[in-house]
Structure formats: structure tokens, C-alpha cells
Amino acid sequence: MKKLRHVLGISGGKDSAALAIYMRNKFPDIDIEYYTSDTGKELDETYRLVENLEGYLGKKIVRLKAFEDSPEAPFDHKLKSLGGFLPSQRFRWCTKTLKLDVFERFVGDDPVISYVGIRHDEAREGYISKKDNIQSIFPFRRNIWSEDVINKLLAPANLNEVISCLERVIDSSKQDRFKHLLKSTTSLTFTREKKLDRLFDLGVPDFNYLVFNFLQSTAYPLSKCDSFPLLDKVDVQIREDVFKILEDSGVGIPGYYKEIDFEVNGKKSSYCRSRSGCYFCFYQQKIEWVWLYEQHPDKFKLAMEYEKDGYTWNDDLSLGELIQPERIVAIKEEYIKRSARTKKGSSGLLVDILEDSEAEGCASCFI
Numbered sequence: 001m002k003k004l005r006h007v008l009g010i011s012g013g014k015d016s017a018a019l020a021i022y023m024r025n026k027f028p029d030i031d032i033e034y035y036t037s038d039t040g041k042e043l044d045e046t047y048r049l050v051e052n053l054e055g056y057l058g059k060k061i062v063r064l065k066a067f068e069d070s071p072e073a074p075f076d077h078k079l080k081s082l083g084g085f086l087p088s089q090r091f092r093w094c095t096k097t098l099k100l101d102v103f104e105r106f107v108g109d110d111p112v113i114s115y116v117g118i119r120h121d122e123a124r125e126g127y128i129s130k131k132d133n134i135q136s137i138f139p140f141r142r143n144i145w146s147e148d149v150i151n152k153l154l155a156p157a158n159l160n161e162v163i164s165c166l167e168r169v170i171d172s173s174k175q176d177r178f179k180h181l182l183k184s185t186t187s188l189t190f191t192r193e194k195k196l197d198r199l200f201d202l203g204v205p206d207f208n209y210l211v212f213n214f215l216q217s218t219a220y221p222l223s224k225c226d227s228f229p230l231l232d233k234v235d236v237q238i239r240e241d242v243f244k245i246l247e248d249s250g251v252g253i254p255g256y257y258k259e260i261d262f263e264v265n266g267k268k269s270s271y272c273r274s275r276s277g278c279y280f281c282f283y284q285q286k287i288e289w290v291w292l293y294e295q296h297p298d299k300f301k302l303a304m305e306y307e308k309d310g311y312t313w314n315d316d317l318s319l320g321e322l323i324q325p326e327r328i329v330a331i332k333e334e335y336i337k338r339s340a341r342t343k344k345g346s347s348g349l350l351v352d353i354l355e356d357s358e359a360e361g362c363a364s365c366f367i
């Protein structure tokens with residue numbers, strides 16, 4: 001029987017880095033393989049973060065690269081084969097080829113637990129591999145299980161089996177409450193999310209042991225082990241915790257999160273970059289492009305060179321148009337207005353404002 005592997009991907013973002021530190025400190029007995037998928041176009045801060053982390057973890061972080069035999073950076077190699085067709089939110093070939101495919105090759109057919117740094121304060125699921133041998137676990141959340149596992153557990157067709165598991169692992173004094181909830185049907189007012197919350201409210205470890213026991217009869221990778229230390233975990237981690245984990249460890253917060261002041265037409269504000277990933281990533285907002293132009297002009301120039309074949313990173317304007325002085329002023333003013341509106345309903349942290357206004361983005365690049 002193949003041995004179960006535990007893997008954790010370092011994207012260069014704060015959350016996956018903090019997760020690596022958290023897992024090392026909280027669950028030192030889990031032998032985790034760390035990896036990072038390098039497009040060859042990451043920010044310098046990402047490469048530095050990976051090195052810092054290696055020092056802290058005392059373990060090598062495996063560099064995965066697509067097209068290993070090519071002398072070019074993986075991104076450039078693929079781009080050339082596509083005739084200069086730049087990726088975009090609609091045609092995100094870069095994530096698939098340079099991140100997901102290399103990861104799936106790395107794990108092969110081995111049963112794998114993949115730890116993902118989505119936080120408790122985020123409402124997103126992130127990348128779930130379609131491969132049956134890869135199971136995602138979310139240690140920062142109260143609900144460490146992936147959507148597909150929960151769907152299976154709550155499926156009416158599996159109710160009898162779940163009840164049998166429950167009778168094996170949950171204290172008899174609590175069984176009736178669990179059964180009542182598991183049997184209750186969802187409605188517009190009693191949603192599936194509410195049902196799940198109530199189940200967790202009855203006892204996080206109890207619920208986790210129930211799921212774990214249920215998984216023993218499935219082909220999920222966790223069915224390959226007799227115990228799993230995260231079943232007893234009750235803590236959750238939110239954004240502030242992640243910054244604290246990075247600071248306390250000495251690994252540090254990636255430099256691109258540092259807020260830099262600017263002034264436009266007498267109005268003051270600050271900007272930074274909200275995510276890791278390639279320096280030219282098409283997910284960045286216009287204010288982040290301005291940040292790149294003003295703070296890393298060499299990188300901006302390189303990003304502009306990719307537009308030579310007629311494709312552009314943004315749908316509505318080229319980078320050459322974006323850096324026209326009047327356009328930069330307009331982008332900064334619009335950003336100041338938007339920040340003021342968003343600040344009312346959020347933490348007020350700049351990185352939140354930038355992130356919250358985006359759709360999910362690329363979980364494998366930014367977590």
C-alpha cells in the first residue's frame with residue numbers, strides 16, 4: 001500500500017507561509033513536504049520569503065517548475081508556444097499549466113493530504129483537486145474539511161451510515177442532539193451552512209471524529225490512517241493572526257504588503273500590493289499597476305514588453321495608456337474615493353480593501 005503523503009504549497013502569499021509555520025509549531029509530528037510552483041516571474045519578495053521560510057522550517061521547500069528542460073522561464077516557454085497570447089481571467093492558462101499541472105505531477109498517484117491556508121474569516125473554498133488521491137484540509141478554519149467531504153457526509157443517502165459512525169465515536173450523552181441535527185432537513189431559513197454551524201457548535205472534535213470515522217469507508221486519502229492530529233484542533237486563525245504568526249516567527253511579512261504613502265491633488269493615501277504571484281498578474285487592480293510602475297519601474301517595463309504582440313494585460317487599456325500622467329491621477333483619485341467607501345464596512349486595512357474588492361482570484365497563486 002502506498003504511504004500517505006502530507007504536502008503544503010507555498011504560494012509566496014502571507015497565508016500559506018503562515019500555515020507552514022503554524023503546522024510546524026502545532027503539529028510537528030506530521031512529516032510535511034513543502035513545495036512552491038515557480039513561474040519564473042514571481043516577485044523578488046516571494047523568492048526571499050521562500051528562503052526565509054526554509055530557514056525557519058529547517059526543511060527544503062521543493063521548487064516545482066513546468067518545462068524543466070527549457071532554458072526559458074516556465075511562463076515564457078508556454079507563452080511562446082501560444083504565440084504571445086497573454087493569460088487573462090477568462091483564459092487562465094498560466095495557473096493550470098504552471099501551478100496545478102506541476103503540482104499534480106509532483107504528487108502522482110500517491111494518496112496525499114494537501115494543507116491549504118484559507119483562513120476562518122474567508123468565505124471561499126479555493127482549489128480542490130479533481131484527483132481522488134488528493135484531499136484538501138483547511139487547518140485555519142473551524143471546518144477543516146473540504147466541500148466535497150461535507151456534501152458526502154450530509155447526503156441523505158448516507159444518513160444511516162453516518163448515524164452508525166456517530167454511535168461509534170460520539171459520547172452517548174450527545175448522540176441524540178447530533179442525530180436530530182443530522183436528520184433535520186434544510187430550508188430557506190435553516191440553510192445547509194446553518195446546519196453545519198450547529199453541528200460544529202455541538203463540539204468541534206466530536207464532529208471531526210464523526211467525519212474521520214465516516215471517511216474510513218471511503219477511498220479518501222485519510223482513510224489510509226488510523227488517527228489524524230487535527231481532529232482535536234479547536235482554534236481558528238483569521239487575518240490578524242496570520243500577520244502575527246509571520247512577525248512572531250521572524251520570517252516576516254512579505255515586503256509588498258508594506259503600505260507606501262502617496263499624495264495626489266492635495267489628497268493623501270497609501271498603496272501596496274495585495275497579493276503574491278507574478279509581477280504582471282492580470283488580477284492586480286489598476287492602483288497596483290501604478291504601485292508597480294512607481295515602486296518597481298524595472299518590473300513594470302518588463303510587463304510592458306509582453307504587450308508587444310498586440311495582447312494586453314487589462315481588457316480596457318494597455319500599460320502604455322495606463323501610465324499616462326492624467327490616467328495615473330485619475331486612478332489614484334478613484335482609488336482614494338473607493339477606499340473611503342470600503343473603509344466604512346471593513347477592517348480598514350489597505351490589504352483588505354484591495355483584496356475584498358476582487359473576486360476570488362487565483363487561489364493557488366495568492367493564498
Ligand code: SF4
Pocket residue numbers: 039087092094095098099276277278280281282283362365
Ligand atoms: S500569479 Fe497571475 S499571472 Fe501568475 S500564474 Fe497566477 S494567475 Fe497567472
